[in-house]
Amino acid sequence: MSYYVTTTIPYVNARPHLGFALELVQADVLARHRRARGGAVRFLSGTDENSLKNVLAAEAEGVAVQDLVDRNAAAFAALATPLALSFDDFIRTSRDPRHREGVAQLWQRCAEAGDFYRKAYTGLYCVGCEAFYGEAELVDGRCPDHGTEPQTVSEENWFFRLSRYQDRLRELVTSGELRIEPVSRRNEVLALIDSGLRDFSVSRSRARARGWGIPVPGDEDQVVYVWWDALGNYVTSLGLGDDAPTEDFARWWAGDGERVHLVGKGVLRFHAVYWPAMLLSAGLPLPTRVLVHDYLTVSGRKISKSSGDVVDPAALVARYGTDAVRWWLLREVPRVGDADFTEERLVARADADLADGFGNLVHRVVTMVHRYRDGVVPQPTVETTATAELRAVCARASGRVDAALDAFDYRAAAAAVWTLVEEANRCIDRTRPWELAKSERGGARSAALDAALAALVAACRALGEELSPFLPAAADRVVRRCTPVNGVLPESTPLFAKLGG
């Protein structure tokens, strides 16, 4: 069964920060995990470039909009290397012809369904959010998210008949055909639907958009609402805009596979209400799951422009390495609730788990194989209680990882991998290979030592396998240490340096 997983596409008016890195890494783990289990996977990310925010940011810097967008989009795409992201595709909404064509087609389909109409209206618009606010939602007359005063907008735009899809959306969410997780978020969506869905504006005047964005088909004076445009990326990237249905679209969106969106809590309504409604209107299949993550704070504070280098994922990776950063994001961020990031915690986690955990285990096992068996992994001829229990834990680990990831619980999934380290260390303590080795000095080869070393190497290999979706580079290192070259394991040296000293 196919598995299509996407991240949201961030605005590119600023450089990427750690909060978005969380979403990227989470999506990457799902993609890698499915691939490792033999599934057909497509992993999409991209950048949302048609926002008025970009125009304003470019003006502030005194550069051309396209230049600013190109530069920042490059910074997002470039995260693939430091964060080890296995993108299969990366879409840019201002540059990709397929996106413009796809948005036009999506628009046409909804138009043919009779879901657009023109209406004059007045509202308070926050450019930072690219959304309208009601008076009551403002705090002291300002946007609760951005702290800026929204502008009063009064114009005639195209509206989308969202109200028409209220009942069907409710049914889809209730039945689980469209799964939203965690359940608290699903309940929020249901509450939102039940409160009554109102049609919303899906275009703006070309003037207000400063001429930036995708023109409304058949109405050159209007530009497609940036959220409408952005949401479309999940299907335009698959070639929706092509004249004939593309193979990619059929394979990843139109089939019976999974279509998974990772989103931050702030954009839930767009993904769980607007987007499915748009697809219903267009007569296209819906996503199957929307996975909602919360936000990160840094040293107790909301991430903001003044947070600086601490929240630059690339800078963190330069300082601590890909594995340490990924591991913190996966091992310490709870399934529900905001998580607080500090460099101290990242370092503590990396030292305890990577250096003292994964690294130390593999190093000590390989060293023993060298010291007691000249680097040759022995064939077990007996099974002891200790080795049997270790094998049992190894056998269970993959199932536990699967279950945790299916529940969108990275912490539990990482903990499941960790059980291999714990049990392997325990096995060493129980079998005491050094004593078995001493007993061989009389001449007889110890079958118990063969069994212990064989089971331990097997556990390390299992560790490398299970770890690979989370920390691909580290896992690769683990696997190589456990793979004989010309019948002999490579000489062992420490795998991970301590970060904290």
Next chain:
RNA sequence: GGCGGCGUAGCUCAGCUGGUCAGAGCGGGGAUCUCAUAAGUCCCAGGUCGGAGGUUCGAGUCCUCCCGCCGCCA
């Protein structure tokens, strides 16, 4: 204002449909092995599970109210 939810050991948190649910990790205290990056393993937390009532043979686990947080919507 309306509707979720949360408040469990110093810290971060697990605890599904009520009866080994009073837990894990970290920190802290103690012991111990030596293959290993002074890494590993083992033991130690008597915390009234926010407060007060109630339902029940029995409630962190259900109900009511109160206090304190937070989310969504208006």
